[in-house]
Amino acid sequence: xxxxxxxxxxxxxxxxxxxxxxxxxVLREISFSLRAAEMTGLIGSNGAGKTTxxxxxxxxxxxxxxxxxxxxxxxxGRSSGIGYVPQTVVLDPDxxxxxRDVVGLGLEGQKIGIPLxxxxxxxxxxxxxxxxxxxxxxxxxxxxxxxxxQRRVLIAHALISRPQLLLLDxxxxxxxxxxxxxxxxxxxxxxREQRIAxxxxxxxxxxxxxAMDRIVYVASGRAASGTTDEVVQTEVLSQLYGRQVDVIRLxxxxxxxxxxxxxxxxxxxxxxxxxxxxxx
Amino acid sequence: xxxxxxxxxxVAVVAGVLGFFIVLRGAAFVAHAVPNGAFxxxxxxxxxxxxxxxGLGTFAVAGALSISWLSRRGRPDxxxxxxxxxxxxxxxxxxxxxxxxxxxxxxxxxGDVVGVSGVELWPILGLGVACVVVLLVIFRPLMLSSVMAxxxxxxxxxxxxxxxxxxxxxxLATTMTVxxxxxxxxxxxxxxxxxxxxxxxxRPAMAMGLGVGIxxxxxxxxxxxSYLSAWPIGFFVGMLGAGAYAIARGWASYxxxxxxxxxxxxxxxx
Amino acid sequence: MRSPTxxxxxxxxxxxxxxxxxxxxxxAPVQVALIVGAVVAAVSGVVGVxxxxxxxxxxxxxxxxxxxxxxxxxxxxxxxxxxxFVFIAAVAAGAIELIGLRRPRGRDLAxxxxxxxxxxxxxxxxxxxxxxxxxxxxxxxxLFGSIFAIDSRLVPVIAGLSAVSLATVLLLxxxxxxxxxxxxxAAARGVPVRAAGIGYLVALALAVSLSAMAIGAVxxxxxxxxxxxxxxxxxxxxxxxLALAALIxxxxxxxxxxxxxxxxxxxxxxxxxxxxxxxxxxxxxxxxLSQIPIRSLFSRWARGRVxxxxxxxxx
Numbered sequence: 001x002x003x004x005x006x007x008x009x010x011x012x013x014x015x016x017x018x019x020x021x022x023x024x025x026v027l028r029e030i031s032f033s034l035r036a037a038e039m040t041g042l043i044g045s046n047g048a049g050k051t052t053x054x055x056x057x058x059x060x061x062x063x064x065x066x067x068x069x070x071x072x073x074x075x076x077g078r079s080s081g082i083g084y085v086p087q088t089v090v091l092d093p094d095x096x097x098x099x100r101d102v103v104g105l106g107l108e109g110q111k112i113g114i115p116l117x118x119x120x121x122x123x124x125x126x127x128x129x130x131x132x133x134x135x136x137x138x139x140x141x142x143x144x145x146x147x148x149x150q151r152r153v154l155i156a157h158a159l160i161s162r163p164q165l166l167l168l169d170x171x172x173x174x175x176x177x178x179x180x181x182x183x184x185x186x187x188x189x190x191x192r193e194q195r196i197a198x199x200x201x202x203x204x205x206x207x208x209x210x211a212m213d214r215i216v217y218v219a220s221g222r223a224a225s226g227t228t229d230e231v232v233q234t235e236v237l238s239q240l241y242g243r244q245v246d247v248i249r250l251x252x253x254x255x256x257x258x259x260x261x262x263x264x265x266x267x268x269x270x271x272x273x274x275x276x277x278x279x280x
Numbered sequence: 281x282x283x284x285x286x287x288x289x290x291v292a293v294v295a296g297v298l299g300f301f302i303v304l305r306g307a308a309f310v311a312h313a314v315p316n317g318a319f320x321x322x323x324x325x326x327x328x329x330x331x332x333x334x335g336l337g338t339f340a341v342a343g344a345l346s347i348s349w350l351s352r353r354g355r356p357d358x359x360x361x362x363x364x365x366x367x368x369x370x371x372x373x374x375x376x377x378x379x380x381x382x383x384x385x386x387x388x389x390x391g392d393v394v395g396v397s398g399v400e401l402w403p404i405l406g407l408g409v410a411c412v413v414v415l416l417v418i419f420r421p422l423m424l425s426s427v428m429a430x431x432x433x434x435x436x437x438x439x440x441x442x443x444x445x446x447x448x449x450x451x452l453a454t455t456m457t458v459x460x461x462x463x464x465x466x467x468x469x470x471x472x473x474x475x476x477x478x479x480x481x482x483r484p485a486m487a488m489g490l491g492v493g494i495x496x497x498x499x500x501x502x503x504x505x506s507y508l509s510a511w512p513i514g515f516f517v518g519m520l521g522a523g524a525y526a527i528a529r530g531w532a533s534y535x536x537x538x539x540x541x542x543x544x545x546x547x548x549x550x
Numbered sequence: 551m552r553s554p555t556x557x558x559x560x561x562x563x564x565x566x567x568x569x570x571x572x573x574x575x576x577x578a579p580v581q582v583a584l585i586v587g588a589v590v591a592a593v594s595g596v597v598g599v600x601x602x603x604x605x606x607x608x609x610x611x612x613x614x615x616x617x618x619x620x621x622x623x624x625x626x627x628x629x630x631x632x633x634x635f636v637f638i639a640a641v642a643a644g645a646i647e648l649i650g651l652r653r654p655r656g657r658d659l660a661x662x663x664x665x666x667x668x669x670x671x672x673x674x675x676x677x678x679x680x681x682x683x684x685x686x687x688x689x690x691x692x693l694f695g696s697i698f699a700i701d702s703r704l705v706p707v708i709a710g711l712s713a714v715s716l717a718t719v720l721l722l723x724x725x726x727x728x729x730x731x732x733x734x735x736a737a738a739r740g741v742p743v744r745a746a747g748i749g750y751l752v753a754l755a756l757a758v759s760l761s762a763m764a765i766g767a768v769x770x771x772x773x774x775x776x777x778x779x780x781x782x783x784x785x786x787x788x789x790x791x792l793a794l795a796a797l798i799x800x801x802x803x804x805x806x807x808x809x810x811x812x813x814x815x816x817x818x819x820x821x822x823x824x825x826x827x828x829x830x831x832x833x834x835x836x837x838x839l840s841q842i843p844i845r846s847l848f849s850r851w852a853r854g855r856v857x858x859x860x861x862x863x864x865x
Contacts, residue, residue: 058738084738089731094355094782095603096791097731105728110741112721114789141786142731154735161739308662309608353841357607358779362834364611365772369830372694372769376824377817385689386680390673465673468666475659512677518670525663 008036010071011164011197012057017066019052025221026052029066032216032225034165034197039188041208042201044218050201053218054167057199058084071164083158083196085168089150093143099153100125100138106157128156132186148179152186159190166190166198172207180207187211205232206253232256283396284460284503290408291457291469292499296492297415298453299474300484301446305426309357310347310447312467313364315454317343319463320367322388323374333400336458340451343367348444391462391513393506404456411452418445423484461499465514472521473498476528494524571812579698583764583807583825586700586708590761591773591799593712596792597719597757598778600750603730609646610774612661614758616642616668617767621692622675626682631692632704635762636711639755642668647751695766695826697807708760715756722749727788764803765826773799776833780840802832 013033019026027049034040044050055061056068067074083106097105103125108115115121129138132152137145142153151171158166168187172180188211191198202208205215209228216225217232219240224231231237232254237245241258248255302311321339325332343363350359375385396404415422425432425442433439450470457466477490502516574580601610617635624634645664679688691699700708719726725746728736737743761770781794806828814822 060737082738084735086732086734086738089735092603092605092730095731096599096782096786096788097727098786101727101788102731105724105731106739108724110728110736110739111724114720114723139786157735303659306658308658309611312611312662312665350841354779354837355602355607357605358602358775358837361607361611361771361775362779362830362837365769365830366834368768369694369772369824369827372766372824373827376821376827385693386676389693390676462673464669465666467662468670471659471662472666475663512673514673515670515677518666518668518673522663522667522670 008038008195008197010034010069011036012071012199013069014053014056015067015069017053017056017063017068019056019061020064021052027056027063028221030218030223031066032223034199034214036164036197037191037195038213039191039198039200039208039211040214040216041205041212042199042216042218043203043205043208044201045203048218049221049223050218051169053223054084054169054201057165057167058082081162081164083161083163083166085151085154085158085166085171087169087171087173089142089154093141095141095143097142098139099134099142099145099149100129102142102153103128103156103160106160124160128160129153131159131190132156147174148176148183151175151183155183155186155190159194159196162194164196166196168198168200170201170203172200172202172204184208184211209252209254281394281507283398283401284393285500287396287401287404287456288460288499288503289496290405291453291460292473292495293492294408294411294453294456295469295495295499296473296477296490297412297488298449299470299491299495300477300488301415301422301426302450302470303474303478304423305446307446307450308467308471309360311450311470313347313360313367314340314344314447314450315458315463315466316364316371317367318451318454318458319388320371320374322458322463323371323378327374327378332459333403333455337451337455339367340454341448344447344451345444348447352440386512387462388458389462389464390515391460391465391502391506391517393503393513396459400459404459407452407456411449411456414445414449418442422446460513461502461517462512462514465517468518468521469495469499472525476524479525479528479532498524569812570808571815574808574811577811578702579700580807580811582700582702582705583697584804585705587697587764587803587807587825588800589709589712590757590764591777591803592796593715594757594761594770594773595777595781595795595797595799596716597750597753598774598776599781599791599795600719600726600730601754601774602778602782603727604750607771607775608658609661610754610758611771612665612668613639613642613646613754614762614770614774615665615768616672617759617762617770618692619668619672619675620759621762621767622672622679622688625679625688625692626675630701630704632707632759632763635759635767636756638668639759640752643751643755647748691766692762693766693768694824695762695764695769697764697825698810700763704763708763711756712760715753715760718749718753722746722753723788723792726750765829769826769830772830772833773803776830776837777802780836783840798836802829802836806832 010033015031017030018028030053042050042053052061056063104115104121107121107124126135126138129135132155134149134152134156137149142150145153155168171183175183184207187198187200190196200208205212205228212228214226215228215231216223217237217240219237220242222240224236224240232247234245234247237247237256243258246257248257302308318336318340321335321337322332323335324339325335347360347363350363371388421432421437422442424435425437425439429439432442453470454466457469461469473494474487474491476494477487480490481487498517498520501520502513505511505516506513598610601607616638620634620636620638621631622634623638624631642664646661676689676692690696725736725741728739728741729743729746733743758770758774761773764770765773777795777798778791780798781791785791785794806825809828810823810825816823
């Protein structure tokens with residue numbers, strides 16, 4: 001059992017954020033907050049609105065209603081100390097960038113001109129690579145690394161600028177079980193040690209359960225936030241989905257199943273867990 | 281001139297049918313590159329006093345095969361670009377050695393209203409028929425391989441083999457089209473009518489038929505206008521092709537904006 | 551000073567050095583060719599690295615081909631080809647930016663159709679050039695270049711535009727690499743992805759126009775893509791890739807100039823082979839060589855030797 005983390009001050013707050021896209025309401029009055037040294041899971045199936053929430057936080061999408069607060073001040077976006085790790089990057093094997101170059105871009109990649117080599121930069125890059133355990137492939141072409149290795153490099157890239165908030169878009173996709181475990185452990189350690197707020201989006205909450213402090217569960221554009229025990233309950237999720245939903249706990253795993261009811265014509269299951277003995 | 285009309289009709293048919301696949305496979309660049317190989321071949325043939333069609337065909341096939349082979353090892357777009365300029369450079373070299381430098385270039389690159397002599401007509405028609413027949417025979421495996429390569433592989437359709445056959449067909453089409461439309465603009469005939477057709481309909485058979493129709497109109501109009509104005513055929517092919525595409529796109533987007541057809545767009549990140 | 555278009559005399563041939571033809575270094579057109587060739591090749595090589603990395607080889611090539619339209623139009627209007635190249639490249643770059651589709655297939659198709667229209671116009675202009683001036687030299691120069699016939703008054707202009715192109719791309723160096731790696735990540739970090747892309751297109755337009763002056767509109771793609779593709783195979787460090795691409799471009803161009811000068815002696819005699827031919831041939835060869843997996847061959851050889859020693863030792 002991990003030691004309790006120090007709960008820090010509020011880093012990000014969304015209040016009543018709604019977003020309309022192409023005539024459709026994609027997000028309805030989303031409210032939640034993220035605190036330093038906490039790891040929060042943004043859970044929902046594809047199309048639920050997770051990507052839109054990310055875009056709003058990053059300032060790439062304007063909210064039609066509601067406010068976003070960053071460290072107590074309204075507005076967020078590019079200059080606010082947010083690290084972002086996207087789902088995929090271009091896997092071009094020709095890309096003339098080593099892992100350490102990618103991490104280096106995190107320092108001042110948005111500036112004009114050519115960076116002069118400096119020892120301070122190099123040491124910082126080395127430290128970051130060490131922190132994500134990527135030192136042994138630091139000089140390899142980034143296009144030739146495996147999925148898990150690339151994720152770690154991208155995390156180092158996002159961390160090097162000392163952000164307050166780290167956003168990761170589906171970082172566990174296409175990873176084998178062991179890599180999943182390693183990435184979650186790594187992120188939990190980073191949150192703790194560097195007192196960063198981390199928001200991870202995923203469609204399956206189970207790999208994150210051991211390390212997640214809070215959960216923001218998104219369905220049909222609405223969200224419920226709180227601790228896992230508070231949110232992942234039959235009543236809460238049923239209200240969120242707008243129909244009967246059952247939450248089944250089996251040892252340490254969670255299964256969310258949609259049942260049949262009079263108003264829904266289709267009867268389909270949302271399986272939110274794959275039976276995984278490794279996580280027991 | 282009648283030879284040109286007849287040959288052009290065959291060319292338009294091939295352009296419409298083959299063009300459908302070129303657009304489907306996103307092979308616009310390759311379709312631009314192979315004719316340039318043909319240019320080198322025609323120049324070599326002229327230098328050596330051989331049959332132009334033979335030169336065209338040999339080099340077009342050689343170019344297609346080398347692009348195909350090299351694409352396995354390097355990036356396809358880089359390979360295509362470099363092979364393209366190499367063949368053009370060779371063509372320039374051969375032509376610089378012969379006496380009729382500039383007139384030859386012009387004809388070969390931009391087309392010639394009397395580009396098809398009587399002796400060349402039958403081979404061209406033969407090539408055209410062969411192209412269409414092969415396409416009809418491999419239609420289904422080619423479709424499968426072009427749209428869903430992995431599914432094709434699972435069913436025994438090797439993507440690599442299909443790719444080579446396809447490029448050889450492009451080489452054949454090139455051989456018959458370059459004498460009329462010219463090496464530089466031949467690709468426009470291959471992609472513009474097919475692209476226009478595809479904007480108007482998604483059904484393969486209709487798209488091919490429509491592509492053939494548009495190609496026929498473009499090619500006939502180009503020959504007629506070129507004959508009347510003495511301006512090069514290539515000019516009309518390029519402009520009419522682009523015009524057809526623009527009209528088709530405009531028409532298609534007009535229909536899409538009708539309320540019953542409104543689609544919900546979900547922006548991806550970035 | 552010997553003009554490269556005059557055939558060599560018997561005396562000259564007997565004095566010919568091993569590599570450089572007689573009068574090579576004293577010839578003014580050759581000097582201009584060497585300077586222009588080097589400058590243009592270096593800029594093309596550097597810009598080309600970004601072209602290849604962004605996967606925009608077709609757009610780069612289309613831009614280069616469309617130079618033919620600009621050059622032939624300029625000839626009709628009686629102004630220098632350089633301005634024709636630049637103008638059309640700027641227009642085409644703007645069109646590419648407007649087309650702006652992310653998906654490569656859609657983008658390639660639109661590029662191809664625009665290229666078709668542009669080349670059609672080039673056909674018309676070249677035809678009018680030929681009938682209006684009653685010479686056919688213009689077509690050859692525009693399409694395939696004539697590096698020995700560049701007006702020496704243009705050299706400062708060429709140098710200046712090259713500097714602009716190079717400076718632009720070097721200033722945007724990090725942003726372009728970042729956006730090529732992941733446009734999303736770059737945008738999230740505050741990189742003005744769209745503006746950087748436009749800056750790159752401006753540099754590209756200038757680079758292909760300038761190399762069109764040297765080796766012709768339709769062949770200038772070779773200097774853009776070739777050296778860059780080779781450099782990317784040899785190194786994984788971004789700065790080194792840029793330097794190597796420039797170096798390969800310059801070396802290839804200079805060797806081509808030497809060979810073209812010497813080739814007046816080669817069959818069919820008296821006319822010489824085009825510089826642009828040598829450039830594309832050398833670049834293609836260099837690319838083929840760069841594809842040989844030297845490291846794996848070397849390690850296989852090394853392992854073979856070690857195994858040999860072990861066998862000997864174990865006896």
